[in-house]
Amino acid sequence: MNILAIESSAITASVAILTDECVIAEYTIHHKKTHSQTLLPMIDEICRMADMNLENLNLIAVSCGPGSFTGLRIGVATGKGIAFALDKKMISVPTLEAMAYNLYNTEKYVCSVMDARRQHLYCGIYYYKEGELQTKLEQSLLSYEELVSILNNINQSVVFVGDGIYAASDYIKNNMMCPYEFAPVHLAQQRASSVGIYAKYLYDKNGAQDSAQIVPNYLRPSQAERLLGEKECQK
């Protein structure tokens, strides 16, 4: 099975082509250029470098959130466009779960964190049991305080991955009561190969989805919806 994996949930843009045996190409860039300018040229590049005939792709996997609203939409629209044109199925991959796959089968807990601004994190807590990813905390939007208090209650050794490490490092350092460490950068960043590998696992478990149905999982309503909701609560 050949999988094209796309990851553009934050500043890192990453694309990969995976077969059953190996990652035949992966291209990751962490730079200020927008995903709109980088993502598709990167896909074009790895397909040409790996002599990948697009018709031979079986699945398009996209990291569907949480993350930057615009970044997620560029990734999802790019995946949809390719899947539409080739009449292929897609896999919607939860971003924080794919990041936990960077540390596959570790004996510690993995806490994936992404900076959600305003002292908040998009976060999930995972561990492995007999090689299967187990979810302790589903992908959530929490304050630094809420997350650290949950981790302290679990009271297990934990490794943090994701750019939320840098945003919340001071708070984590000052408030974590259980043993923890920050993953080194090559494992802490989003990677399309992890998205692809995890997509294969999800596919074997649940099958694929129709590309028209794939939408980002923002975990956060738009500001206008929030304000309207608050107004209606006050009434």
Place this chain on the structure above:
Amino acid sequence: MENHVEDVLILAIESSCDETAASVVKNGREVLSNIINSQIAIHTNYGGVVPEIASRKHIENISPVISMALKEAGVTLNEITVIGVTYGPGLVGALLVGVAMAKAMAFAAKKPLVGVHHIEGHIAANYIENPDLKPPFAALVVSGGHTHLVMVEDYGKYDIIGRTRDDAAGEAFDKVARAVGLGYPGGPKIDKLAKEGNPHAIEFPRANVEDAPYDFSFSGIKSAVLNYLNHCEMKDIKVNKADLVASFQNAVVDALVSRAMLLIDTRHIHQFAIAGGVASNSALRLALQNECAKRNVTFYSPSPKLCTDNAAMIGAAAYYEYIKGTRHGYDLNAIPNLKLGERV
């Protein structure tokens, strides 16, 4: 110029504001399908377009809208010659959905990609129903975001003669509609209510821009309406809303028509077209039609479905860009403030 013997089928995609649209257009003039998914009902709850909500709706709707456009046209993606997409101006998050989708489809289906300027699309809407219309002609582009008086010198070649210095005409309509309590979208609601009012009941100012006879200014008219409403409220005078919006609309129409006619008279123009959402306004259409008839100028206006944001007009504009040899790469970005006639 390339010599095209075979038909050119354009799949066009538009997502610059609150309409998700796709269309198949043959040879720039014949619309085989024109699918529009409007979000107006959603944005009405917020009194105007919310960019983030618009973007979220685009990503939900874009695949079904494109599927429907191909199906209704009776063609497969394989039979499409070129993919055209709006890449500016507009809401950046909204534009990016259409741009990313179009680029990925062009890449995977191995089709050429042509980015289109949204307003050039509005002007090109006139080609669809008027097979005889060819440049050069003068055009008035009026929408919620734009007010331009333009000379269309050739396909894809524009000279901007006049523009607004502050609010766009459609923006003034929306703001006045909100102040009067008519809600969003303001244009059609004012148009309707104004039919019951006296356009000469209140004399609102017609602002001129010094040393720029073709430029527009609508913030003065808008402020005058708001001041009038305040004044009435303080003095406890009951406002006749129909008279108020009719007088406001008359002032805006007057400003638009007078500059258009100045251009026609000065440059001895024989063909004149309107474009953009506000081009659906019945008073504006009627006034321009009458003034053009007086001068023996042929007047062109798209039917209302082609005035609102749609992808058929993008297909028409994309065709002429394609014929000229314009091709965009996979790094095409959305440009929210793309200038008319600018090429990236």
